[in-house]
Amino acid sequence: MDGPLIDSLPSTSVEQALALGAAGLSLRSVTKRYGTVTAVEHLTLDIPAGYYCCLLGPSGCGKTTVLRMIAGHEEITAGEIWMGDRCLNPIPAAKRNTSMMFQSYALFPHQTVWQNVEFGLRMQGIAAPQRQARVGEMLDTLGLSALAQRKPARLSGGQQQRVALARALVTRPQVLLLDEPLSALDENLRIRTRAELRKLQRQFGMTFIQVTHNQDEAYSLSDQIVVMDQGRIDQVGSPDQIFAQPLSQFVATFTGDNNLFHGTVARVTREAEQALIGLEVPQLGTIFCRGEAPQVGATGACCLRSDALTLTPLDSPAEADPSPNRFTARITAVEFTGYITRVFLILDANGQELLYKARTADWARHAFQEGEGVTLSWTDQNCRFLAH
Numbered sequence: 001m002d003g004p005l006i007d008s009l010p011s012t013s014v015e016q017a018l019a020l021g022a023a024g025l026s027l028r029s030v031t032k033r034y035g036t037v038t039a040v041e042h043l044t045l046d047i048p049a050g051y052y053c054c055l056l057g058p059s060g061c062g063k064t065t066v067l068r069m070i071a072g073h074e075e076i077t078a079g080e081i082w083m084g085d086r087c088l089n090p091i092p093a094a095k096r097n098t099s100m101m102f103q104s105y106a107l108f109p110h111q112t113v114w115q116n117v118e119f120g121l122r123m124q125g126i127a128a129p130q131r132q133a134r135v136g137e138m139l140d141t142l143g144l145s146a147l148a149q150r151k152p153a154r155l156s157g158g159q160q161q162r163v164a165l166a167r168a169l170v171t172r173p174q175v176l177l178l179d180e181p182l183s184a185l186d187e188n189l190r191i192r193t194r195a196e197l198r199k200l201q202r203q204f205g206m207t208f209i210q211v212t213h214n215q216d217e218a219y220s221l222s223d224q225i226v227v228m229d230q231g232r233i234d235q236v237g238s239p240d241q242i243f244a245q246p247l248s249q250f251v252a253t254f255t256g257d258n259n260l261f262h263g264t265v266a267r268v269t270r271e272a273e274q275a276l277i278g279l280e281v282p283q284l285g286t287i288f289c290r291g292e293a294p295q296v297g298a299t300g301a302c303c304l305r306s307d308a309l310t311l312t313p314l315d316s317p318a319e320a321d322p323s324p325n326r327f328t329a330r331i332t333a334v335e336f337t338g339y340i341t342r343v344f345l346i347l348d349a350n351g352q353e354l355l356y357k358a359r360t361a362d363w364a365r366h367a368f369q370e371g372e373g374v375t376l377s378w379t380d381q382n383c384r385f386l387a388h
Contacts, residue, residue, distance in 0.1 A: 176208050290383065
């Protein structure tokens with residue numbers, strides 16, 4: 001995003017957000033069908049007032065359909081959507097006190113920046129003096145005052161994105177809905193824009209609901225992440241919960257560079273907090289992990305974060321590493337990505353491919369080469385059992 005970062009307004013707590021009119025949302029067994037195709041099925045979700053919520057999932061999982069039903073642009077097949085104490089089902093889109101920022105920005109090419117931002121206030125019938133004051137304040141807050149008389153064709157991508165955001169915010173909605181708002185921006189601009197979006201959400205004390213398929217975006221922005229798959233919610237939690245405690249194999253696979261080992265539960269030792277589980281993996285042996293105690297004989301998977309591996313030379317003594325999970329592997333590729341280096345490996349025992357992520361500075365000290373054999377190890381505490 002071009003221009004300085006926003007720093008003109010103080011942050012707002014959730015309690016202050018409620019006082020400013022932010023609203024929570026409650027979706028109750030919401031379903032959307034298109035003929036015989038079910039896009040969203042029995043979706044139940046509570047989003048607290050003043051939260052930044054990201055709907056995260058792959059293309060076609062139903063997240064944009066949920067956003068459009070909240071906005072009133074899609075009719076609900078079954079269920080109810082509540083904003084505070086109001087059921088939104090019978091309320092037309094224009095009267096829901098929500099605002100939607102589209103992926104394409106949808107700016108009017110024949111109108112100036114000022115006119116684009118003013119449009120929603122005109123539709124609301126706001127008197128001219130109030131429109132002038134509110135548009136001027138919003139352009140100043142978003143660093144757009146100098147561009148007020150330009151038309152969209154003369155703006156950069158970041159400036160257009162900022163104008164679309166100003167147009168959405170100026171009507172003072174209780175809930176702002178954002179459909180992949182950063183997807184058209186380059187990486188550096190996307191990172192800067194994320195920071196601005198989060199700061200704006202806190203400053204205005206508004207409830208933001210954003211659709212994204214990018215887990216980094218969801219982690220950096222959200223108070224609450226809703227992971228969706230095939231029209232259903234798979235997991236709801238804070239960013240650190242989704243990252244460190246995935247509850248399903250889908251969430252573990254989609255939300256991070258996790259390694260999964262599939263097998264059958266061979267032994268279970270019940271302990272005070274999480275059970276110690278021995279998972280028998282074909283052609284590999286027993287992997288020890290932690291989780292809710294399953295039945296012996298049940299199938300499942302162990303989830304191992306890619307940063308939780310330890311790599312040592314093949315001839316390193318086993319007694320120097322007490323980790324219960326210890327295997328040999330060969331490095332097949334090393335990918336430098338800047339701060340992080342991604343290392344691809346293949347296990348000697350069963351040919352399974354694994355990913356290891358390290359800080360580039362730490363990896364440089366290893367001095368391992370592509371094609372070299374190494375010993376891999378990890379603790380049971382860093383390996384999570386997933387039943388499904």
